[in-house]
Amino acid sequence: MSPSPKLDRTEYVEQAFLFQLLGERIAKQVPMQELLEQTRHELLSTTNLPLAISFLLTELKHSGLMSPAMSRLGHYFTPFQTYLISESEKDTGRFSIGSALLVLQGDAEFRSRIGAPTRGGNDDQPARPTGYDVTDDPPAESQAAFFFQFEVLCRNRLNYDRGLTAMSGDPIYSRPFAKWILDLRAQIGLVDFADLLYLASTYYKSQLQEKGLPLDGKGPFLFGQKEGRIALANRRKDPVYLFSAMHRHLGYPEVPRPKPIDETIDLIPQMARRIERLESRIQLMEEERRASLDITKFYEKHRPEPPTLDELP
Numbered sequence: 080m081s082p083s084p085k086l087d088r089t090e091y092v093e094q095a096f097l098f099q100l101l102g103e104r105i106a107k108q109v110p111m112q113e114l115l116e117q118t119r120h121e122l123l124s125t126t127n128l129p130l131a132i133s134f135l136l137t138e139l140k141h142s143g144l145m146s147p148a149m150s151r152l153g154h155y156f157t158p159f160q161t162y163l164i165s166e167s168e169k170d171t172g173r174f175s176i177g178s179a180l181l182v183l184q185g186d187a188e189f190r191s192r193i194g195a196p197t198r199g200g201n202d203d204q205p206a207r208p209t210g211y212d213v214t215d216d217p218p219a220e221s222q223a224a225f226f227f228q229f230e231v232l233c234r235n236r237l238n239y240d241r242g243l244t245a246m247s248g249d250p251i252y253s254r255p256f257a258k259w260i261l262d263l264r265a266q267i268g269l270v271d272f273a274d275l276l277y278l279a280s281t282y283y284k285s286q287l288q289e290k291g292l293p294l295d296g297k298g299p300f301l302f303g304q305k306e307g308r309i310a311l312a313n314r315r316k317d318p319v320y321l322f323s324a325m326h327r328h329l330g331y332p333e334v335p336r337p338k339p340i341d342e343t344i345d346l347i348p349q350m351a352r353r354i355e356r357l358e359s360r361i362q363l364m365e366e367e368r369r370a371s372l373d374i375t376k377f378y379e380k381h382r383p384e385p386p387t388l389d390e391l392p
Contacts, residue, residue, distance in 0.1 A: 085250055086155070088191055093128045095187035102180035111176075112139055131155050144168050159228055160186070162245035166237055174235050178335055182231050185332030189227065190251075193220040222302055223331035224251045225260070230322045230334045240264050255299045273310045273321055282307025 100118050105111065119132040131152055138148035146165035149156045160183055166172055167179040225246070232242040243264045247257040259279065266275060277283055280302040287294060302310075305328060313321040326333065366372040 086190075087126075089123065090126050090128060090155075091187045091191035093122050093126045095184050095191060097122060097128060097132075098180045098184035098187060102177060102184060105177060105180070111145070112136065115139065127155060157250070158245040158248035159242075162242060163231075174237060178235060181335040185335070186227065189224070189332050193223075218253075219303070219329065221252055221256055222306060223329040224249065225256070226322065226325045226329060227331040227334065230326075233318065233322070234334050234336055239267050243267075256301050259299055259301060271314060272318055273314045273316070276302055276310035276321075277307055277314070280304070280307025280310065282311070 097118055100121070101111075101114055104114050104117075115132050115136045119129045119136070122128050122132070134152060135145050135148045139145055144165075146161055146168055149161040149164055150158075153161075163174075163179045163182055164176075166174045167176040228242075228246050228249075231237070232239060243260050246252075247260040249257075252260065263275065278297075279299060281300045282304045284294065284297070284300045285304065287297065306325070309324045309328065310321065313324065322334075325331075363372065
């Protein structure tokens, strides 16, 4: 997958503002076409986001979807952003557009704080026999972005194959990191995720060096010492504890969790209707007991009288 280019910080600031506005106003059952039409006039005109919205609006009016237009704007939107919108637009999916907008807002705010580094940070180093590059100083922003995006997939039960493929096209990852993410598609679910993190950390590398073991065929070492220790401590445990620890130490945005359906909203109206029916039945029973029940009020009103013999043809 071809990588997306680096965007200026102001683009991510305006993206975060856009997704926040859409999330707040879509809760009022306003159509997405009207929302895009309104919000594009509220954005900073010196950025490219208003132009992107115009293209999205044209595709939305034509097909009713935004994800095809976002995929054509691969130079502006990352594949992971496009993937989230495409999942929210599925009729059979449980991932709502509200959840997607919350994730996109957090992702844009995160990128506005750290920037979006380009690929190729480790490409000049000699490759190991496995085809990976080995680095002693993994960038913290790449680790934080990975845990944030991967936790989004896990929390919302999205497709790992398509989700990890979309993550690998993000410009925040170096080529070795992107290749490791692609290889993760065949390992996730078969190998404990904490073990995979531990084997890809510099903490595991330092343990090999202390024991005098060769590094050939090992790696890539994409996570730091701290992340390796956390992964080792959370082996064979619930991944929720692992994500919680990584969130505290890496400081990436909190992943929105799916909200359970609140069934108590309709409980009071249902009880009110049942009470009304009970009151009507009790009233009928009381009238029948007092012999004052008038059944004529249950007759059909405005019912036409049957024709007389003289009126018959």
